[in-house]
Amino acid sequence: MKKLTVSASPHVRSSFTVPHIMLDVIIALIPALIASIVLFGFRSLLITAVCVVSCIAFEYISRKIMKRNTTISDLSAIVTGMLLAFNLPVTIPLWMCVIGCFFAIVVVKQFFGGIGQNFVNPAIGGRIVMLVSFSSAMTNWTAPLEWKNGLDAVSAATPLASLGIGSDMTGLPSLLEMFLGVRGGCIGETCAAALLLGFVYLLIRKVIKPIIPLCFVGTVAVIMLIAGKGSFEFMLYEVLSGGLLLGAIFMATDYATSPITSKGKVIFAIGCGIITAVIRLFANLPEGVSYAIIIMNILVPHIETITKPRPFGAEKEKKSKKEEAAS
Amino acid sequence: MSKITDGILKAVKQVKGGVLVDHHKDTKDMATVRITPPERVILPMQQHIGAPCSPLVKVGDHVDVGQKIADSDQYVSAPIHASVSGKVTAVSEVKVANGRLLPAITIENDGEMTLSEEIVPPKVENKADLIKAIRNSGLVGLGGAGFPSHVKFNIPDDKNIDTLIINAAECEPFITVDYRECIENTRNIVDGVYLLKKVLGFKNIIIAVEDNKPDAIKILKEIADSHKDNAVKVMTLKSKYPQGAEKMMVQSATGKIVPAGKLPADVGCVVANVGSVAFIARHVRTGRPIISRTLTVSGSAIANPMNVRVPVGIEASKVIDFCGGFKKEPVKIIAGGPMMGTALIDTDVPILKSNNALLAFADEIRTNKKERDCIRCGRCVAACPMNLIPTDIEALSLNKDAEALSKAGIMVCMECGSCAYSCPAGKPLVQYMRLGKDVIRQAGAKK
Numbered sequence: 108m109k110k111l112t113v114s115a116s117p118h119v120r121s122s123f124t125v126p127h128i129m130l131d132v133i134i135a136l137i138p139a140l141i142a143s144i145v146l147f148g149f150r151s152l153l154i155t156a157v158c159v160v161s162c163i164a165f166e167y168i169s170r171k172i173m174k175r176n177t178t179i180s181d182l183s184a185i186v187t188g189m190l191l192a193f194n195l196p197v198t199i200p201l202w203m204c205v206i207g208c209f210f211a212i213v214v215v216k217q218f219f220g221g222i223g224q225n226f227v228n229p230a231i232g233g234r235i236v237m238l239v240s241f242s243s244a245m246t247n248w249t250a251p252l253e254w255k256n257g258l259d260a261v262s263a264a265t266p267l268a269s270l271g272i273g274s275d276m277t278g279l280p281s282l283l284e285m286f287l288g289v290r291g292g293c294i295g296e297t298c299a300a301a302l303l304l305g306f307v308y309l310l311i312r313k314v315i316k317p318i319i320p321l322c323f324v325g326t327v328a329v330i331m332l333i334a335g336k337g338s339f340e341f342m343l344y345e346v347l348s349g350g351l352l353l354g355a356i357f358m359a360t361d362y363a364t365s366p367i368t369s370k371g372k373v374i375f376a377i378g379c380g381i382i383t384a385v386i387r388l389f390a391n392l393p394e395g396v397s398y399a400i401i402i403m404n405i406l407v408p409h410i411e412t413i414t415k416p417r418p419f420g421a422e423k424e425k426k427s428k429k430e431e432a433a434s
Numbered sequence: 435m436s437k438i439t440d441g442i443l444k445a446v447k448q449v450k451g452g453v454l455v456d457h458h459k460d461t462k463d464m465a466t467v468r469i470t471p472p473e474r475v476i477l478p479m480q481q482h483i484g485a486p487c488s489p490l491v492k493v494g495d496h497v498d499v500g501q502k503i504a505d506s507d508q509y510v511s512a513p514i515h516a517s518v519s520g521k522v523t524a525v526s527e528v529k530v531a532n533g534r535l536l537p538a539i540t541i542e543n544d545g546e547m548t549l550s551e552e553i554v555p556p557k558v559e560n561k562a563d564l565i566k567a568i569r570n571s572g573l574v575g576l577g578g579a580g581f582p583s584h585v586k587f588n589i590p591d592d593k594n595i596d597t598l599i600i601n602a603a604e605c606e607p608f609i610t611v612d613y614r615e616c617i618e619n620t621r622n623i624v625d626g627v628y629l630l631k632k633v634l635g636f637k638n639i640i641i642a643v644e645d646n647k648p649d650a651i652k653i654l655k656e657i658a659d660s661h662k663d664n665a666v667k668v669m670t671l672k673s674k675y676p677q678g679a680e681k682m683m684v685q686s687a688t689g690k691i692v693p694a695g696k697l698p699a700d701v702g703c704v705v706a707n708v709g710s711v712a713f714i715a716r717h718v719r720t721g722r723p724i725i726s727r728t729l730t731v732s733g734s735a736i737a738n739p740m741n742v743r744v745p746v747g748i749e750a751s752k753v754i755d756f757c758g759g760f761k762k763e764p765v766k767i768i769a770g771g772p773m774m775g776t777a778l779i780d781t782d783v784p785i786l787k788s789n790n791a792l793l794a795f796a797d798e799i800r801t802n803k804k805e806r807d808c809i810r811c812g813r814c815v816a817a818c819p820m821n822l823i824p825t826d827i828e829a830l831s832l833n834k835d836a837e838a839l840s841k842a843g844i845m846v847c848m849e850c851g852s853c854a855y856s857c858p859a860g861k862p863l864v865q866y867m868r869l870g871k872d873v874i875r876q877a878g879a880k881k
Binding site: 111112113114119124183221362416418419420421 | 453455533607681691692693694695696764765766767768772773774775776777778779780795802803804806807808809810811812813815819820821822823825842843846849851854855856857858859860862864865868
């Protein structure tokens with residue numbers, strides 16, 4: 108008889124692995140990638156490819172330099188690359204993409220210990236650096252579907268920029284166009300239908316729980332309904348515009364940068380929703396999803412402290428302190 | 435009859451956390467087979483939680499079946515009886531399943547199976563008689579942990595215990611010992627239930643079964659309905675690991691939560707394995723001590739999986755041979771279930787009273803995955819029935835931070851393995867739990 112394996116229990120493991128989870132996220136992002144190609148042309152595929160390749164390369168090189176084991180096989184760098192690409196306008200120069208990827212992978216992720224250790228979402232970190240560094244290139248929007256006519260970059264405002272409380276909505280795309288993504292914006296964020304398809308896939312595969320996307324989008328919807336004095340149309344435009352769905356489904360649900368308990372997830376998601384709404388309504392910026400997520404990312408350790416579950420059968424801390432005082 | 439109470443029991447039947455594991459109850463329809471007695475048995479001096487026993491016999495002595503051959507003067511301990519008749523050939527150290535060396539008595543079987551004159555049915559009229567009888571029988575919890583049963587049933591008079599929960603959940607995959615007990619030894623279970631009720635004065639008796647065993651549920655329901663006093667109820671639990679854990683049982687049956695560091699007795703409950711209850715009834719009727727037990731022998735490497743009745747002390751290799759040997763090269767052999775059992779180094783170790791399964795797996799078993807960095811997905815947190823955060827405890831254990839570990843509640847961990855089972859990063863979380871508990875013990879020892 109060969110030597111037997113002796114290891115600690117349990118002796119069976121579930122089939123779920125980290126690469127499986129990441130592969131599921133990649134699959135869930137495919138509908139949005141296809142939508143982006145239809146809407147903004149093959150350049151969006153090129154941008155996505157550049158981002159994915161540079162993220163993998165930076166991950167590989169930085170781990171090598173830091174003399175750590177190679178982790179590209181966990182596929183997380185591909186997810187980061189796709190998400191960052193989806194948050195860029197189709198006109199973005201490719202070298203800027205590479206800089207964004209460098210920041211996302213090397214500074215945000217690997218400097219803090221790699222997968223699971225990053226304190227903010229790498230894709231959002233990379234995007235915000237690009238937004239601050241190349242603000243005009245990052246907000247150079249083009250009209251959708253124009254690429255087919257051979258026209259080069261017909262510039263157009265995003266619906267979010269022209270959307271305001273009580274403002275005229277006649278110049279905006281119809282709600283159906285908004286839902287299908289026929290509007291100006293970042294390549295991966297516009298097609299709500301494709302993003303929701305990905306959302307359903309992630310739920311079926313049990314990769315994420317619905318709690319963060321629902322609370323995030325729900326909070327924005329409620330605030331916008333109140334701000335719009337009960338106008339459902341205004342509320343729906345707000346929900347469908349900007350990067351809200353992309354952010355709520357794919358970025359706020361990032362495991363490492365969202366709380367681990369359900370209670371914490373609710374607080375986190377509502378916080379994201381409130382900050383997004385406040386930025387959109389009162390701040391100078393047209394869009395607030397990325398900033399909202401990154402601010403709440405930073406608050407996650409504090410949310411986890413206050414939502415720590417009580418171990419089974421453990422007494423409430425306050426009670427035991429009282430007992431101590433009494434005795 | 436008890437429709438209302440059934441409704442209440444169902445409302446609480448599922449507890450938080452846990453994991454859905456493939457059941458693999460392949461041997462559930464196989465009637466228990468008696469093994470041919472082996473040429474020798476090896477009886478380690480500690481087959482239970484508590485103080486080890488000292489041998490009462492020496493090399494060369496002749497012993498009969500059921501004769502007490504080792505005992506301890508400590509309260510938390512259980513005597514050991516000869517499981518075959520014959521000559522004591524060695525009193526020496528042997529290796530047991532977990533790799534430890536324990537003193538043990540080896541008996542060469544003379545093939546006669548002469549019954550000892552010590553075997554006489556005990557007189558049981560009151561609690562003291564019953565506790566004494568249980569201790570003399572050498573019974574330890576047959577569910578796997580091996581806690582001496584007389585200690586469990588000897589409830590201090592100042593504790594108000596009214597509920598007996600009989601555990602037939604059998605939530606570990608593969609094992610079908612308790613299930614066969616329900617089907618084959620129904621009479622003994624009924625007798626045991628009413629004996630314990632009469633002598634120890636339980637008001638409620640709840641028999642808990644997972645809902646993947648409808649036949650057992652049917653039989654147990656008949657037991658419950660056979661007496662008109664309505665004191666015995668059957669509770670069906672969702673098949674979910676670890677429903678059969680003691681504290682989970684108490685919560686499912688009564689809604690009460692056993693405080694950390696306390697026992698079910700502190701909330702008025704006693705939890706006993708269904709096999710133990712049936713054994714008590716048989717012991718009171720016949721006086722036979724615990725010298726044999728049923729094992730589920732299964733797994734992908736076993737030629738003929740089956741439930742087999744074996745004498746305590748038989749070597750694992752003999753049991754496997756009886757089940758047709760290996761049909762594939764085994765890579766892992768486990769004493770107990772796949773979630774909490776012990777992996778064997780080799781098969782010449784003896785079967786103990788508390789062993790309920792012997793599983794052998796060929797290489798397709800998903801024993802381990804590649805270990806990666808934690809991605810904080812929270813699956814371990816969702817799976818932990820004890821409400822812990824296993825991934826945080828990993829870091830605290832590696833940092834040897836005793837204070838933070840006890841604050842994180844690590845001592846309530848029962849090492850059920852749900853966290854490690856569900857971890858996509860393949861972390862050996864149960865090992866970190868054990869490491870953390872050791873850190874706390876060592877810190878306590880220093881003080």
